[in-house]
Amino acid sequence: MWSYLGRRLIQVPLVLLVVSLMTFAITRATPGDPVTIMLGMQTSPEAAKAMREEFNLDRSLPEQYGLWIAKVLTGDLGRSMRLNDRVTTLIAERLPISLQLASAGMLFALLVSIPLGVIAALRRNSWIDYLCTGYTVLGFAVPNFGLALILIYVFSIRLDWLPITGIGSSEAEAGGFWKHYSPFIIPAIALGSLQTAMLTRLLRSSMIDVLSQDYMRTARAKGLLPANIVIIHALKNAMIPFVTMAAVQFGYMIGVQVTIEYIFAVPGMGSAVLNAVINRDFPVIQGFTLVIAVFFLVMNILADMMYALLDPRIRY
């Protein structure tokens, strides 16, 4: 396993190199001049020239890439062209918010999928199994922003139970527990719906798989408590693919948050990329996509590692 981890880690710089080339290429190969967008059409040629020089945009493309990479290796992602903040500062502000939202979404997915998946597997072809199937089928089909609008309509507008804005606002953070966390509920459910469907389906099928194994019969024959059998013998083994899938999906959620952050005005990573793309803020686009890619990569490697740690039969 350690040699496998070593091989995976050796490949990381290579993948990151290609990723960094891609983020760079995406910004440079597309139309739209950031300087004209930042300063406007009527700007003086001197001001435009100064800005180009400040952000090295007057140099050749290989030089620009080289200068950027050299800085990235020292942990400096440059400055935003629009806000004049350091990109690393912006990430430090926004990454925690995105992580909180993704964690809330994953928490919802786990809270629903574990009981639903287990019960559906134990009571196959019962009404709860059909409910589970129906739920997963819908979870795959309804896009998260559509679900978000439905939830806002029901729980915020009609019932007036939950707030829809306030994530990351100073007012909410100064307030109590409810004021702080209640704005997360609707976005988290909308964000986690796809993962809930995926994880429920996975857990149901792996539970059914495990329940038909010989050692389950042995456990029953020994006279163990049914709850004991289900939780210790079956669930523990069925959780192996589940945990890895959850880890991969968690990394994925950071990236698909864009629409959710857009609806709920969340100052997270996704909305930052969205704004940066509209403003052609090259350093921000490059820095943020790079960080998100690294996060995604780390979660994937972590998932593979967990797989090996949880299942002693797996040897890489």
Place this chain on the structure above:
Amino acid sequence: MADAPALPTPAPIKFRGSLALAARQFPRNRAATIGFVILLLICLATAFAPWVAPYDPIQIKLSMKLKPPSFEHPMGTDHFGRDVFSRMLWGGRTSLAVGLLVVGFAFTFGVPLGLASGYFGGKVDNMLMRLVDAFLTFPPLLLAVALVGLLGPDIKNVMLALGLVQAPILARMIRGSALAVREDVYVTAARALGASPLRIVLSHMLRNMVSPIVVQLTAVFAAAVVSEASLSFLGFGTQPPEPSWGRDMSEARRFLGDAPWMFLAPTSVIAICVLSINFMGDGLRDALDPRAWRTRRSVKADA
């Protein structure tokens, strides 16, 4: 697949036979059949939108604004008094066309890349897969947002971006099945008989990969429809006043309390589309895999 009729061997006749068998299998799956029929109806209704749609989708009529669903307007009207049902039909043209073109794009680039990678292995595989890795390291929607945002909000760019996002996913999957199929005995036999690599790949391997490829293509189609809606929702796809499922949902946000039908209509349409595509994909997987075929005998045994 497409290359079958050109082959001078007697195999094509047999192949048509197996396709016909698959076509007979498909209707036995009820959910898949219903999905197929609904999708077909949606495709026809949107394709013939100029004749089917009861109203002009962009004609503003403020006296009729925000009217709830009624007999004249089955899905109500929006904030400009435009008929939501007509907008859904017209908007579907873009969504489904983008879906189909993305499938075409992913197929033309993903399948050859995946086959080359899986068949040749070694250096070619290593190089291609590192490139695919790099693409897969970006969350798909974010990559599409970056590409479309920078290229400019236009439906052609949406298509290109979604194709670029989906092709590597398909390539990775094709490579996986190619690797598995490559080790099969009939491939070794074909090679021993002196078949050229091209022929082994096209007429021996590809044919045995039809089922996973078709299923994956339905998944690409569903993903493309949802992603197109997401991009339009964020303001990067179809521009107003042109009708679009995603864009219309974004507009509906301002009238959530007053006109819930404005967001419910596109949400349900997208969900129904994706649902039908998924059911159809499941049915195709079973129909194209002879091992999963349901014969009269096995159906009886199940019952």
